[in-house]
Amino acid sequence: MDAARPFPDPPSGMPPTAPYRVPPEVTARRDPSWTGFDAGCLPPAFPARPILVGNEIYRHSVYGERHPLSIQRVTPVIDLARALGWLDGSAYLESPRAGPEQLQRFHDADYVAAVAEAERTRDVPEAVRERYNIGRNGNPVFAEIFRRPATSSGASIVAGSALARVERGVIHSLAGGTHHGRRGMAWGFCFFNDPVLGILAMLDHGLGRVAYVDLDAHHGDGVQDAFHDDSRVLTVSLHEDGRWPKTGPLSDRAGGMARNLPAPPG
Numbered sequence: 001m002d003a004a005r006p007f008p009d010p011p012s013g014m015p016p017t018a019p020y021r022v023p024p025e026v027t028a029r030r031d032p033s034w035t036g037f038d039a040g041c042l043p044p045a046f047p048a049r050p051i052l053v054g055n056e057i058y059r060h061s062v063y064g065e066r067h068p069l070s071i072q073r074v075t076p077v078i079d080l081a082r083a084l085g086w087l088d089g090s091a092y093l094e095s096p097r098a099g100p101e102q103l104q105r106f107h108d109a110d111y112v113a114a115v116a117e118a119e120r121t122r123d124v125p126e127a128v129r130e131r132y133n134i135g136r137n138g139n140p141v142f143a144e145i146f147r148r149p150a151t152s153s154g155a156s157i158v159a160g161s162a163l164a165r166v167e168r169g170v171i172h173s174l175a176g177g178t179h180h181g182r183r184g185m186a187w188g189f190c191f192f193n194d195p196v197l198g199i200l201a202m203l204d205h206g207l208g209r210v211a212y213v214d215l216d217a218h219h220g221d222g223v224q225d226a227f228h229d230d231s232r233v234l235t236v237s238l239h240e241d242g243r244w245p246k247t248g249p250l251s252d253r254a255g256g257m258a259r260n261l262p263a264p265p266g
Contacts (some may be wrong), residue, residue, distance in 0.1 A: 026226075032161070035157050035205070036157075043092060045090045050091065051172070052081070052174070053092075053155040055175070056094075057147060061143070078092075078174070095155035098151075102197070106197055107183055114128055115132075115146045118134055131185070137186075138189050139187075139191065149192040151175070153194040155175065156197050156198030157194075160202040160205070161201045163202060164201065176194045177194070178191070178193060179195050180245070181194075181222050193222045195214075195220075210234070211233075211234045219239045219248030219260065220239070220248075224260075234257050235258045239261075240264075249262060250262060
């Protein structure tokens, strides 16, 4: 792996980003009951102190040989924080797993079903690969292809729901940030878009405005596109200029509520 590029782009065969919009009615406010939120699940430290959401699924789950997301980063951080005495049970929440109904708050039902079926059978027909971009272009079929992204989505849903109910609070979700996921297909290593689901949980629980700040080597295209025409959500993306998906120039403000800050390589 090139030391100057520790986070590689998706394979060169990845199709170029095509114009993509999420219909405004998808993100329009809904009854928050879909989140299944129960305030009683939160650690006692919240909201007075920051809490961390994690899950043991990340300890042994791998995307495949040499895939960047197979690098262990979630559970080692949790283990280290515990060993140093920084994290105890009063500030830790084992992440719930989002169910199909929760994932369908943003994602198409047929796509959610296709990801679940890929985990069940570990076999993806060519037509499914073509339609949903599963099993190709850096989006491999692996043992936890549904459960792993559904778990990080569950963390973002519970975090968004909890934060919407307090004046201030901090929740860390180490496995979150799958910001490329599209409504009806895998994209850029991302199967479900947990930031979008977390923001929708905030909005549906009553927040009137949300500012989303994305710091990553790659443009946060999936989140920007989801809220392209939603005046309630400001998306700010700081990313490396020219990297896949090669979107997010300084001039791109989506429907008016996006700001992009591409940084020069190096």
